[in-house]
Amino acid sequence: xxxxxxxxxxxxxxxxxxxxxxxxxxxxxxxxxxxxxxxxxxxxxxxxxxxxxxxxxxxxxxxxxxxxxxxxxxxxxxxxxxxxxxxxxxxxxxxxxxxxxxxxxxxxxxxxxxxxxxxxxxxxxxxxxxxxxxxxxxxxxxxxxxxxxxxxxxxxxxxxxxxxxxxxxxxxxxxxxxxxxxxxxxxxxxxxxxxxxxxxxxxxxxxxxxxxxxxxxxxxxxxxxxxxxxxxxxxxxxxxxxxxxxxxxxxxxxxxxxxxxxxxxxxxxxxxxxxxxxxxxxxxxxxxxxxxxxxxxxxxxxxxxxxxxxxxxxxxxxxxxxxxxxxxxxxxxxxxxxxxxxxxxxxxxxxxxxxxxxxxxxxxxxxxxxxxxxxxxxxxxxxxxxxxxxxxxxxxxxxxxxxxxxxxxxxxxxxxxxxxxxxxxxxxxxxxxxxxxxxxxxxxxxxxxxxxxxxxxxxxxxxxxxxxxxxxxxxxxxxxxxxxxxxxxxxxxxxxxxxxxxxxxx
Numbered sequence: 001x002x003x004x005x006x007x008x009x010x011x012x013x014x015x016x017x018x019x020x021x022x023x024x025x026x027x028x029x030x031x032x033x034x035x036x037x038x039x040x041x042x043x044x045x046x047x048x049x050x051x052x053x054x055x056x057x058x059x060x061x062x063x064x065x066x067x068x069x070x071x072x073x074x075x076x077x078x079x080x081x082x083x084x085x086x087x088x089x090x091x092x093x094x095x096x097x098x099x100x101x102x103x104x105x106x107x108x109x110x111x112x113x114x115x116x117x118x119x120x121x122x123x124x125x126x127x128x129x130x131x132x133x134x135x136x137x138x139x140x141x142x143x144x145x146x147x148x149x150x151x152x153x154x155x156x157x158x159x160x161x162x163x164x165x166x167x168x169x170x171x172x173x174x175x176x177x178x179x180x181x182x183x184x185x186x187x188x189x190x191x192x193x194x195x196x197x198x199x200x201x202x203x204x205x206x207x208x209x210x211x212x213x214x215x216x217x218x219x220x221x222x223x224x225x226x227x228x229x230x231x232x233x234x235x236x237x238x239x240x241x242x243x244x245x246x247x248x249x250x251x252x253x254x255x256x257x258x259x260x261x262x263x264x265x266x267x268x269x270x271x272x273x274x275x276x277x278x279x280x281x282x283x284x285x286x287x288x289x290x291x292x293x294x295x296x297x298x299x300x301x302x303x304x305x306x307x308x309x310x311x312x313x314x315x316x317x318x319x320x321x322x323x324x325x326x327x328x329x330x331x332x333x334x335x336x337x338x339x340x341x342x343x344x345x346x347x348x349x350x351x352x353x354x355x356x357x358x359x360x361x362x363x364x365x366x367x368x369x370x371x372x373x374x375x376x377x378x379x380x381x382x383x384x385x386x387x388x389x390x391x392x393x394x395x396x397x398x399x400x401x402x403x404x405x406x407x408x409x410x411x412x413x414x415x416x417x418x419x420x421x422x423x424x425x426x427x428x429x430x431x432x433x434x435x436x437x438x439x440x441x442x443x444x445x446x447x448x449x450x451x452x453x454x455x456x457x458x459x460x461x462x463x464x465x466x467x468x469x470x471x472x473x474x475x476x477x478x479x480x481x482x483x484x485x486x487x488x489x490x491x492x493x494x495x496x497x498x499x500x501x502x503x504x505x506x
Contacts, residue, residue: 001199002088004049005208005230012206012227012239016042019223019243021211021258024090025488026249026472028194030496035201037500042204042241044223047087048230049207055181059324062180066094075361075373079431080275082373083439084251088207089191092485096178096296096320097187099136099166100482101127105306113477114449116458117494126490131166134188136486138164138298143174145294147318150283150348152299154395160303167298176293176320209239212369214246214262216465221246245467245499245506252441252474256363257371259445266464268455272446273361274479275375275438276353277385280319280329281392283348283401291321291349304391305355305481312357312380314388315481316395321349329407329435348396352388355481356381363444382429390420407435440484445474460495467506471495
């Protein structure tokens with residue numbers, strides 16, 4: 001059963017075997033597996049519940065209703081915009097379906113850090129389970145739109161490594177509105193897969209409900225919060241869910257916030273935030289590119305991830321350059337900005353994503369209990385960001401662009417490949433000098449062997465509170481180097497199965 005705010009007429013008082021806070025990549029698989037194990041499961045979700053027929057394929061409606069802070073969430077200095085979903089299913093109903101396994105070198109690094117159960121061989125079972133369940137598969141050649149052809153054609157000419165990424169759908173019509181919610185129901189997101197199965201097995205999902213605090217009452221936990229009016233986000237009623245097991249699955253931004261507000265003292269809660277720091281380049285082409293049309297991401301360049309063996313680097317993907325995001329990202333104001341937007345139909349866009357090795361941030365509650373997000377770019381990652389922009393520009397020229405522009409506040413444009421390095425050396429790289437984004441916040445409740453270095457153990461259980469688990473993007477001990485959906489679903493399946501199988505010992 002999925003219960004929405006409009007269906008709730010009084011305060012909620014419930015008990016359950018397990019209360020799951022968050023309904024995305026961590027909460028969805030956890031709910032399914034534990035409901036199938038016969039547990040009484042209650043899921044709490046701050047965002048609303050929407051079906052395919054509810055989605056409106058515009059940025060105005062989607063940002064307002066489906067994204068955290070109307071797609072305006074950012075670090076405290078406004079240097080990085082952080083795009084996250086806020087709805088039943090988490091970010092999966094509005095992501096671009098890029099489905100990639102955790103690189104083996106990352107899993108090997110986690111094993112060296114002392115995690116158990118994360119070798120490539122051990123994770124193979126979980127990756128295969130996720131891929132089969134969500135029908136993840138690469139696209140045939142004719143389905144790549146012009147944005148993705150830039151990567152495939154440009155990398156081939158330059159000799160860079162590129163590959164197709166899997167996508168989780170059945171019957172995609174290539175409408176190009178993945179970021180606004182799939183209007184045809186083709187996307188196999190968490191809400192229509194894991195959560196639907198959990199509900200069929202008896203789980204209850206309360207949407208429009210924001211958890212504010214977890215109280216510890218002996219071996220029991222009590223999750224307290226508010227039922228929200230969906231339109232205004234104002235509290236309507238209180239709710240209280242008691243359970244011996246609580247799984248926090250609210251994301252790398254919201255999960256540490258909740259643990260901090262609940263009084264947990266582990267020093268690493270909210271620390272070690274990574275972003276896959278992202279920027280974009282725009283190529284101008286002589287023929288229309290229609291950068292908003294077709295499949296958003298079906299191919300990527302992974303030539304430069306861990307190329308130096310240091311665990312860092314970058315990768316390059318296509319990006320659906322929708323009108324509002326493009327206007328927000330492009331530099332300058334007034335007439336110069338207008339002139340750039342006139343070129344919009346002929347623009348090709350690519351994003352550069354950095355696998356961090358020396359950048360890190362934190363999440364703490366402000367005076368109103370909302371997240372304060374900080375992030376500092378390290379010098380090695382900044383160098384990789386520069387190299388990524390240069391590589392993306394070369395790919396665009398190889399694919400036929402007549403010029404390529406970065407997102408620096410002061411215009412930085414290349415008219416030929418030989419100009420790239422010199423102009424990047426002359427560009428400004430300080431705070432707010434370059435438009436930066438993230439859709440992959442990770443790492444703020446990381447897994448590890450003990451409380452001196454981490455928040456939870458290898459199965460997501462708190463070092464400090466028995467029966468309290470964190471299962472979401474916050475548990476990753478390092479930056480990933482790929483889009484995180486498959487990684488997080490696999491971790492959730494793995495750890496939720498452990499909870500089900502070891503229930504009596506928790």
